[in-house]
Amino acid sequence: MxxxxxxxxxxxxxxxxxxxxxxxxxxxxxxxxxxxxxxxxxxxxxxxxxxxxxxxxxxxxxxxxxxxxxxxxxxxxxxxxxxxxxxxxxxxxxxxxxxxxxxxxxxxxxxxxxxxxxxxxxxxxxxxxxxxxxxxxxxxxxxxxxxxxxxxxxxxxxxxxxxxxxxxxxNNQWPSLDFPEPPVNIFGKPATIDLEVEDDTLIEISEKGLLALNLEEMQTIQAHFRNPTVRATREKVGLPPMAPTDVELECLAQTWSEHCKHKIFSAKIHHVDTETGEDSYIDSLFKTHIMKPTFDIAKKVDWLLSLFHDNSGVIEWNPDWSLCIKAETHNSPSALDPFGGAMTGIVGVNRDILGTGLGARPIANTDVFCFGPPNYEGEIPEGLFHPNRVFRGVHAGVRSGGNESGIPTVNGAMVFEERYLGKPLVYCGTVGIMPRRLADGRESHDKTPSPGDVIYMVGGRVGSDGIHGATFSSLELTEESPSSAVQIGDPITQKKMVDMLLKARDDGLLQVTTDNGAGGLSSSIGEMAELTGGAKVDLSQVPLKQVGLSSWEILVSESQERMTVGVRPEECQEFEKLASLHEVEATAVGTFTDSGDFHILHGEHTVALLPIEFLHDGVPQLQLESEWIPPTNEEPSYPDVNATEMGGVLSRLLARPNIASKEWWVRSYDHEVIAQTVIKPFCGVNHDAPGDAAVIAPIHGETQGAVISCGIIPRYSDIDTYAMVAGCIDEAVRNAVCVGVDLDRMAGLDNFCWPDSVESEKTPDGRYKLAQLVRANRALDDVCRAYQLPCISGKDSMKNDVIMNGEKISVPPTLLFTLLGNHEDVRKAVSSDFKNSGDIIYLLGQSHQELGASELVTMFRDECGGGIGGKVPAIDTTRNLALYRDLTAAMRQELVVSAHDCSDGGFAVALAEACFGADTGCSVDISEIFSDNNGLDKWGMLFGESLGRILVSVKAEQSAEFEAAMVSNACFRLGEVGVGDEISISLSGETILEASMSALKQSWQATLDGGGA
Amino acid sequence: MVEIPQVAVLTGFGINCDLETMAVFEMAGAKAHRIHINSLVNGDDSLENYHIMAIPGGFSFGDHLGSGRLLGNRLRFGIREQVRQFVKDGKPVIGICNGFQVLVKMGLLPGDDDVSLQQTASLTLNDSGHYEDRWVSLEFNSNSPCIWTKGLSRMRTPVRHGEGKFVVPDQSVLDQFEQQQQIVARYIDPSDKYPSASNELLSYPLCPNASMRNIAGVCDPSGLVFGLMPHPEANHSKWLGATWTREEIGDDWKGEGMAVFENGVRYAKENL
Incomplete structure (x- = not known):
């Protein structure tokens, strides 16, 4: 001892x-x-x-x-x-x-x-x-x-x-903590839970056990244990015939959780639209508006390899390599422990990539955060952290997780809004690469398990940390939220495991692999058992961090850095030798079967026996009510300003946290490890102007690339979630177009973070929030079809509410749309910074009077009250796509030297950012744009956020050729990239905005400067 | 004469630049092998099978207990004599970023004639207090015996570290390294005329970590062992540059960083 x-x-x-x-x-x-x-x-x-x-x-x-x-x-x-x-x-x-x-x-x-x-x-x-x-x-x-x-x-x-x-x-009395001795766990034999009780008691069992199951689901479980055939089978293996063990109930709760089963997206929805008179039923938003469009697109293209069923979606990138992508959220843990929550978020989504097919190598991360305002001065409900502290913690967690894993963080965004005070949204995404085929001929995106394959748990050990993560994230955050749901990631244990498993994949040793995330072994083995039709597991073999864990705890613990893999019996020895070389713990815990059951033992005793079919398909469909009543918002009021004051408006807009430079934070992510990052988060002569999308060239020395971009505009949800989603997708596509994406090979990811939208006492406005979800899904369907942009994977997080001291804070309905596209030749990639004085500046696309919920009117509202207006940017996919195609063709002919998308803050902000990259000013005339657009005023022109617009610059000697290439589109020649420090915008001979570039840059950089050297 | 030098690129425990380090050696005409450190410890493989050893960048053991410390110990205690013999045999060694930290913590750099593996310098937290990824300009010491930097004057590369400040207990130690021309690479202001490397500490972020005397890389007295914090392998092709979209590039897309690896491979071909 x-x-x-x-x-x-x-x-x-x-x-x-x-x-x-x-x-x-x-x-x-x-x-x-x-x-x-x-x-x-x-x-x-x-x-x-x-x-x-x-x-x-x-x-x-x-x-x-x-x-x-x-x-x-x-x-x-x-x-x-x-x-x-x-x-x-x-x-x-x-x-x-x-x-x-x-x-x-x-x-x-x-x-x-x-x-x-x-x-x-x-x-x-x-x-x-x-x-x-x-x-x-x-x-x-x-x-x-x-x-x-x-x-x-x-x-x-x-x-x-x-x-x-x-x-x-x-007095020399120094602080001196004792060794943190964990409490002694006493192993408890599995308990039997009597479900032959009143409905009230069923609900009480669910609530007390943090099971997050509703009455109907509890009744479905009750009914299962009344089935005489079930009872007979249970008796044979020595289980209580008429009631579940705690192991079984926990296993069902994890598998049936909103987190794992996406019950709201699968629900049958009665949808009423008071505006149009529509009264209809939708049988699963997911199947109707996400899967169906993708499967329809899949009929026309041959590069969609794996859709929806695996840990990430896979596309063929070229005959030798496939790419996959996934994004996850880790919102609740990040609210309780920003550092650990965010870190487990990033290393967790890395495992989704490692667990795709037979294993992919993570090669790029994306991070998108939604926080309360960093300068928030109001009351913070007890139990919550100031957004600044959440920001620092989340950032440090993602930095540590990404950097230590050797995966570059290439793209992301940050959104600040008061309604994220309760639950911050922490989206972590990862792109992976895998050989199209392994040496033995198997396609690496397919899992190939057979009954008899040995189940290994690989990586970290199981502890009492991370129990109930899946069910916990399916509930709102309250004072009682358990600390056991919070964990800290261990990137080095994971990195060793990644190295080892990818070697095992290349050696042909893996038949199946998946990660242990939400629901732990219960989910990972449970899901893979569906492929062979059963599994038999002995929990006593599972290596533990501390002795004495009960069977159900071992089964559902979400302790990090673990994968579950299947290996043929004859290859186990080689597999174990490889694990030992890499100092990775790999333990055989069971075998895959075709018995039809998920059979769980603890030593000699059976502790759970659940039919695979009941486990995966037994959850009853929710029936939900949705009603759309369009909201009314007050119109904004605009001040009277002269040209200099208009420069001041631009300066204040650039200083808004949503627009301000994130350089201080982003620079501490490694965005270049793997030596593949072509278009980086920063560009321009001083490496400090913002890039639009990332371009990577993942095969060293080769010039084919991949583009990664994203779109997120939760502001628009306050007017219409249809416009919000359309705007997100267009933003992601626009960003990708700016760097020269191959429009014929793009795939999308939808990550929904919604407030609770099931009508109840806690959520009286559930019908409206659900209608917002319906409209969002319809936009996703329409726009993805129009852009031929299949969603290959996605995720939803549906309970982003906090109730603290009776006060409820719900996030605005938020979608993150992530895009992964091909790039034919990275040497032709384009960056957003203006290049040389004398280059000609053009605005492509139409500008409309669409200031509703724009960053500008939000700023005016914050400064002096007023509404956010009603006219949110509308999408014209036909017009936009035609423009994107012609611009892409011009880029391939190397006619474009810079391209920057107009998004938050509109044209004026895009112009200022492109100037930051050249460290110079410019003088432009926007009169021509007005001739084309009725109803446009200077506010709408300068700061409106109309979709489908890109600011480009072209060498003077190529301008005629460029104009010819764009002849079918809205293309306005505005002026030249200048010299000196002045930026000026004129309209019909009058200067309407003037400012000093260096002053603008200073306000843009000051807001989110994290301090220090 | 070695026709195709065999390079041992070490891996394991959080090294994470192994694949690109292999790629640049292959581009430079060598054959790269990814060698798990444990296979050298357990005897499955040996350094004597290779002509060049590279310790790539990464986050071995999460930088806990000081970057490079624990991996350095694995080498110092696990394969001490193999490493010493490799250097005594006149074979080139390069450590980049975390690899440099490993070489310094295990005492191979700045090192001594006996290869005694006594630590004499260290790399510690950047004065800024945080990790960062930014492009810097380096200038190389043309009088250095370092075989990896022969003929090089300046180079643009990214630094990606939180612990890159080169420190010694006493300035006289630096004087001695300087006298022996072991200070190979320094951060400089690219707008200054060549040569401009100096002992005067440059402002942040020109010298990104406040390294003593702007030191970015050092070699051992023989010039065979070289370590540096910046990542020349991350500039293997011009499309990886920080400002390449602003530059006129003809048909030659080879990046500035390749020269380091070409030097190492050429040396092995001509001398081993």
């Missing part, structure tokens, strides 16, 4: 000329930037608590070869480094130590343990490590409450903090 007292290691940076305590300094700057709190100095001490068979003889090696970098750090064992006056000559005003709570993933500790095993193989067999971080504060203002300070530095849901205040510090 391990020695009783852990060894305490403490490490702190040396003070050398030119060397800072950067961790402490970062905290100091953050407190200053977020709270205006000025502290003269913050220092940091990293602590390690080491349990194991160690004594004084090991200390020196432990310090100098492992925990402490002898060049730049001091380290001590079993002493307080704060007592060493050579290192800490001054007593701090406060010292705060942060450590994890028991059972929370501590990645640094795991790394430390690995290091101990390298240095001391024999002492480390039972070793355990945990880490702490201590901050010491100097020049802390007297009025600062240390508890408040500690709260800014830790999240009590996952971390512990202890404080030494000024007097404790003066």
């Amino acid at each position: 391990t020695a009783s007292q852990p060894q305490r290691v403490e490490v702190t940076p040396k003070s050398l000329t030119g060397l800072k305590d950067t961790r402490g300094e970062s905290i100091r700057r953050q407190l200053s930037s977020d709270h205006g709190l000025e502290i003269s100095e913050v220092r940091s001490i990293t602590g390690y608590l080491v349990k194991g068979n160690f004594n004084e003889t090991h200390h020196e090696k432990m310090i100098s070869d492992l925990f402490c970098d002898p060049i730049i750090e001091h380290g001590v064992v079993n002493q307080h480094i704060l007592n060493d006056s050579n290192i800490f000559s001054q007593k701090p005003d406060a010292a705060i130590q942060i450590g994890f709570k028991p059972g929370v993933t501590d990645n640094a500790a795991q790394a430390g343990l690995d290091g101990l095993k390298t240095l001391f193989p024999s002492q480390s067999i039972d070793a355990e490590v945990s880490t702490t971080m201590t901050y010491t504060f100097y020049g802390l203002p007297d009025n600062v409450d240390c508890q408040w300070l500690a709260n800014q530095l830790h999240n009590p849901m996952i971390e512990r903090a202890i404080i030494s205040d000024k007097s404790s510090c003066a």
